[in-house]
Amino acid sequence: MFKRLFLVVGLVASCAGLSLAREAFISLKKVDHGVREVHGGFYVEVPRPIAWQVLTDYNFIQTFVSSIQSNCVTEHHGGSVVIEQVFLASYLFFHRRLHVLLKIQEKPPDTILFEDTSGQDFIVYSGSWRLEKFPGSTRVVYHLRARLRSAAPGWVAQNVLSKSVQQLLYQVRAEMVRRKKTSFASASL
Numbered sequence: 374m375f376k377r378l379f380l381v382v383g384l385v386a387s388c389a390g391l392s393l394a395r396e397a398f399i400s401l402k403k404v405d406h407g408v409r410e411v412h413g414g415f416y417v418e419v420p421r422p423i424a425w426q427v428l429t430d431y432n433f434i435q436t437f438v439s440s441i442q443s444n445c446v447t448e449h450h451g452g453s454v455v456i457e458q459v460f461l462a463s464y465l466f467f468h469r470r471l472h473v474l475l476k477i478q479e480k481p482p483d484t485i486l487f488e489d490t491s492g493q494d495f496i497v498y499s500g501s502w503r504l505e506k507f508p509g510s511t512r513v514v515y516h517l518r519a520r521l522r523s524a525a526p527g528w529v530a531q532n533v534l535s536k537s538v539q540q541l542l543y544q545v546r547a548e549m550v551r552r553k554k555t556s557f558a559s560a561s562l
Contacts, residue, residue: 397415409520427549438545440460440462441460442459455490457474475487513545
């Protein structure tokens, strides 16, 4: 009975996410010792400099990524940045505030590497953003390896991670499009 209920609820939640899937691609797999690996991304008709500007807007990321509840840049030296973040991860009726202290290494103009150094809520949390130039657009590729410290069932952790990354990609893409429109509007004044 409960298996059927979770299956139905999962199908409904998956259908609700289809509109996001049109704009972003995502794949998730379980690797060693409960670590989940997410690959995702999207194509966006903006120049790479605008995409880079959005990805490196560390002081204002919470204004366009709704899951981020607090965000504080603690260090910024050239291409090395440290950010303390709290974000809300949720799936169905599961909600959890998660803390990370991200050590970020920028490799302009196309790669950003990040890793949580606090170990507070994650045993593993590291990944990258990569920008690839395409005719008339930019392909943004996201990679994350993560394992929560909590004892949440595997299917909950997997769905929380998948939904959170999908929402992140959708909102980052929307901000890139918004900034392109804003830059063209201000250039025409």
